[in-house]
Amino acid sequence: SLLSLPGKGRVSWPIPFETTILGSPQIDTDGGVIDGNTIKWSTSGLKTVTLTVDDIVSRAQIEILDLPGMAIDLPQQVLAGTPVQATLPEHLLSSEVAFEVLRDEGVAFIHEEGQAEATFIFPERDGSYDLNVKATDDVFGEIYQNTQVEVTGSGFVPVIGQIGTDEATGCNRISWSIPTELPAPLQPGTVRIYRETAVSDRYELLGGRSAVGTV
Incomplete structure (x- = not known):
């Protein structure tokens, strides 16, 4: 092919392209903006790039993706020392994504690989605790999402x-x-x-x- 693009890319991120054609071909980027040998799209969807020089036409397609949701559906407040069930975002369940949940000291994370459900156990101390989800893959690179949970009711007992x-x-x-x-x-x-x-x-x-x- 005279024109090559990766199969996927992210919105508002420069995507490199390669061409074997010399000179100054005309390039239709399907709404993208060229900067050197990269193209950046501000909207998601399937994009078709068309390169034309003289009577030669070459096309390549790429799927541009929005940043995935990374938030964990935990309540803003939880009872101290109580296990809390949560559903992990779909993006983290892909076999192409490596992820970890970075947690404040004392917060336990229980999860079986490939399962959407997870359990968090927060300390028996009142306070605010941070959870940072770090996901890594070939399309989005490293992306992070912070979730803050308030723990209250320490020592609660009738x-x-x-x-x-x-x-x-x-x-x-x-x-x-x-x-x-x-x-x-x-x-x-x-x-x-x-x-x-x-x-x-x-x-x-x-x-x-x-x-x-x-x-």
């Missing part, structure tokens, strides 16, 4: 306030209080009460109720 007998039923009655104010999305829906058995560190479930209430 505290048993009173144990007594319910006058109406004669059953044991346990009341508790929530010692920490949490944002509404992080409020627990249910409190479960366990009793230690005769075996050390083994417990049996007595019951569960709304986080605001008694059992």
